Amino acid sequence: MNKYLILIIVGLVILVAGMGYRYFILPRGQAPVITGNVKAVTIVAKKNQWRFLPDQITVIRGDKIVATVVNEDDYDHGLAIDAYGVSQRMPANSTITIEFTVTQEGDFSFYCSVPCGEGVVDGKKRTHFDMVGVIHVVPASS
Ligand SMILES: [Cu+2]
CATH class of the missing domain: 2.60.40.420 (Cupredoxins -  blue copper proteins)
Incomplete structure (x- = not known):
């Protein structure tokens, strides 16, 4: 397999794992809050x-x-x-x-x-x- 394709797949796996942690595992109370005020x-x-x-x-x-x-x-x-x-x-x-x-x-x-x-x-x-x-x-x- 092309080494660049492997790098892109690894990058996507890390990205999806990070988003999964942020939205499904990290407790609501610990997520950063920004009100804009x-x-x-x-x-x-x-x-x-x-x-x-x-x-x-x-x-x-x-x-x-x-x-x-x-x-x-x-x-x-x-x-x-x-x-x-x-x-x-x-x-x-x-x-x-x-x-x-x-x-x-x-x-x-x-x-x-x-x-x-x-x-x-x-x-x-x-x-x-x-x-x-x-x-x-x-x-x-x-
Ligand atoms: Cu001082």
Whole structure:
């Protein structure tokens, strides 16, 4: 048999197996959801506070998140959300925009991905490692 014909048949078998898994085996709750809705959020790295505000964000599963991220500090920070493949440097005194779609339900942490030092805020020591937050992705029906 022609080797190209064999390659095409193998390719078709893989394609059909993938579609079969997606439509017949993968539980409905685990399939990615995309609503097409856009949700704008603003996250601010507060000046000399080593914190993101807000540090708790609730969004609806399937929405596209357009995050305006403000760095008020005179030094760089970063914003990383491992679950959604986001990792972006936030240059000093700047505003950046990050877009991603929250296709899966759950609580996903975000954090500063650039070592940014430490300081004392209201008598308490705060550091780079305190720059964390959570994105709560809830189902559309709740
Ligand atoms: Cu940091």
